[in-house]
Amino acid sequence: MKNEPIKVLYVDDEESNLRSFKANFRRDFDVHLAASAKEAMELLSREPMHVVISDQRMPGENGAELLAQVKDKHPSAIRMLLTGYADIEAVIDAVNRGRIYAYATKPWDPSDLKLRIQQAYEVFRLRDDKEQLLRRYQQIFAASGDPIVIVNEDGRIIEVNPALEQLIGSDRQVLMQGGLTGLISDINDLRKALRGRRKGKSFQNVDLTLNTPDGRTIDCLLTVSLLGNAADGKRLYQTIIKDITDRKQEEERLRKLNHDLDRRVSVRTKQLLEALEDLGSFSYTVAHDLRSPLKNILALSDLQLDQFPEHGEERDLADRIHRGAERMIQLVDDLLRFAQTNTRELQREEVDMHQLVEHLISELPVAGHAPALVNTIAEGRVVKVDRAMMSVLLQNLISNAVKFTRTVDSPRVEIGLEEEADGHRLWVKDNGVGFDNSGSKLVFAAFKRMHRTDQFEGNGVGLAIVQRIVNKHGGEVWAESRPGQGTTIQVRIPGAGAVEQALPFAS
Secondary structure: OOOOOOEEEEEOOOHHHHHHHHHHHOOOOEEEEEOOHHHHHHHHHHOOOOEEEEEOOOOOOOHHHHHHHHHHHOOOOEEEEEEOOOOHHHHHHHHHHHOOOEEEEOOOOHHHHHHHHHHHHHHHHHHHHHHHHHHHHHHHHHHOOOOEEEEEOOOOEEEEOHHHHHHHOOOHHHHHHHOOOOOEOOHHHHHHHHOOOEEOOEEEEEEEEEEOOOOOEEEEEEEEEEEEEOOOOOEEEEEEEEEOHHHHHHHHHHHHHOHHHHHHHHHHHHHHHHHHHHHHHHHHHHHHHHHHHHHHHHHHHHHHHHHOOOOOHHHHHHHHHHHHHHHHHHHHHHHHHHHHHHHOOOOEEEEEHHHHHHHHHHHOOOOOOOOEEEEOOOOOOEEEEEHHHHHHHHHHHHHHHHHOOOOOOOOEEEEEEEEEOOEEEEEEEEOOOOOOHHHOOHHHOOOOOOOOOOOOOOOOOHHHHHHHHHHHOOOEEEEEEOOOOOEEEEEEEEOHHHHHHOOHHHO
16 A cells, blocks of 8 residues: 555536646646535545545535545545635534545645645555554454453453453453453452562463352463553553463362372471561561660760760761761661561551641651741541551651751741542652752662762661552652752552552552
8 A cells, every 4th residue: 555656536616626636736646536526425435535635615515514424434535625715614614524634725835735645645544554453453352262351440341352251151241341350259369469470561470260140260360461541541451361270170189189289388388487487586686686786886985975085086986986876776777667567467547637747747856957847738637548657658758858958048848638539649848958850769769868878867768668658558659859949759649449449450
């Protein structure tokens, strides 16, 4: 198709205009002429055209009416309108009814009209290529022996192929009404199975159990690929399901025959329990055995600082030991908090966010630069979150904001909360030193610092803890900042219902 001449149909009731169009473009295009709308439609029924150009003012049917017919009966043809006067109403009518690609006024300029026709043909070719790819995909989709489902992030089925109808034993309409989540045996098991199976924008070979309407249980392997966003902004996924029920049954039979496997499982379980016990012992050691000598070092360095003169090498060494011990104790505490946020289960309850922020502000250590701490959250605003985790999150964000306003005039920290359609958006905003926004994603990584330690203290763990807490709530967190213009940390917290309903691979 790319090497064939561009077929152009020009429709005009004036013979002189038809001859002029033919004379100007016969060397460049395969030109066809028609003197009326009826003649044009008859010609199109015999031979398809790439581009159809019609004059607006014609007896009987005008150009807009003709192009509307062409859109309905020959939609692949690209449509253009020529007007001999400034008739914006005709153009609007052609756009609305005929979905025209472009329009031009008469008398037309040959060079300009030639370029428009060539551009219209490029649109025709791109649409044709797209339709061919779509037809090939539809053929593969329909002929696939494995069930394929197009589903959005909420679990609503957009399309299914015949293989899924055969596997589940339900027709397409029933499946689309029920949604994918209604077929999944245990959504929590699927969430666990998805961990570690992500490769780029897809999840591969994830174990899945489906329940059919007639009471059957089907063991499957699931492959999920992100297709993009639908018109409503929700993400679309292609899920390919492979029935492995027979294989699972055979594995079960072999498992029952192999008594030694039970013994090995018991041994492995014991080893795992011992490993968990060792991990608990390690945490205890870090919390007590390591922290205690560090506190002793800190106390001894305090004593030395009191004994040595204000200036001198001995005092300098004692001061360096003191600061090093303080940093080590802070690091140990941060590591323990970081580990605890990963193992602690979420316990949602209704929390008055205004009161929680007021309580945290009252417990903050007095800062020498005395920043203004402004709580803009309305009184009585309740959010269903884990109270303890939300306290840690806000404490980290507010403390950070206070720290980074230390060097500015009129320091100010603002805490706010807004209700959204699917949850709440919390923010902590300061007018501090800020940072380069290109590192806004790295700022939430563990031990990642955006400023030198001689400028601002800290180990770079606070925002990593914030990230984990937000993840546990099924939300998202991001930073908006510019050097010298302050920083805003935004936290989106979805409602508990939205987290439960969403597909696990959509998060």
